[in-house]
Amino acid sequence: MKAIDVHWSEYSKHEEPFHDYYGNGLDNYIIRLQVEGVCQALVDGSVRDIRPGDLLLFKPGDLYDLRIGFDEDSSLSLDYYIIGDGPGLQEWWARKKRPALARIASDKRMKAFWHQIVLEKRRLDGGSPDIMTSLVWSLLLLIDRAIEEVPENQSPLAYHALRMRQYIEEHVTEALTLQQVAQHTGLSVSRAVHLFKAHLAYPSSGMRSSCG
Numbered sequence: 001m002k003a004i005d006v007h008w009s010e011y012s013k014h015e016e017p018f019h020d021y022y023g024n025g026l027d028n029y030i031i032r033l034q035v036e037g038v039c040q041a042l043v044d045g046s047v048r049d050i051r052p053g054d055l056l057l058f059k060p061g062d063l064y065d066l067r068i069g070f071d072e073d074s075s076l077s078l079d080y081y082i083i084g085d086g087p088g089l090q091e092w093w094a095r096k097k098r099p100a101l102a103r104i105a106s107d108k109r110m111k112a113f114w115h116q117i118v119l120e121k122r123r124l125d126g127g128s129p130d131i132m133t134s135l136v137w138s139l140l141l142l143i144d145r146a147i148e149e150v151p152e153n154q155s156p157l158a159y160h161a162l163r164m165r166q167y168i169e170e171h172v173t174e175a176l177t178l179q180q181v182a183q184h185t186g187l188s189v190s191r192a193v194h195l196f197k198a199h200l201a202y203p204s205s206g207m208r209s210s211c212g
Helices: 087-095 108-122 129-148 156-170 178-185 189-200 204-210
Strands: 005-014 018-022 029-037 039-043 046-050 054-058 064-068 077-085 101-103
Touching: 005 108, 005 129, 029 064, 054 129, 077 087, 077 108, 077 129, 087 129, 108 129, 156 178, 156 189, 178 189
Parallel strands: none
Antiparallel strands: 005 077, 018 064, 029 054, 029 077, 039 046, 039 064, 054 101
């Protein structure tokens, strides 16, 4: 497992306007997950709205322009981010081509690893390099799986179906109800069952057998 050097990692909350701009290109890798609120970022030459579930991936040399709070509808923004480099990140980046912007259904497992990375980095000694490398590699593999599970049809309905599946997987040992699963995505029970079947190739009876 090649080492990963994390320079900064945090769960960031912005309630005031914030602008981060690297017009000459980045020196490090940036991995950023929007958790709440809306911001704007330069992606593939265009400024895009970044919403909850949007994952941004930037490598050294990429132009970087992040804008928070400059739109009247985006006064609050919460995100996880990692800024770093090292042979481990170089290896992961070279393994496959990934989009600079991907809408993923981030689950509790991914956020748990990200939270542990933040806590490790906050240690007075800066954290253990070995522990940090292991945590970040685990997060990167979860990110790869999340990107792979994004439906080819990236419609809002397909995204809701993916969120339902992850919710069921996270609560598989609990006595879930269809109402709970539907409420998680803000849908009616009948709509939730229909979407689960249509977008995830599960029969509706399969979903009902997973939930009480």
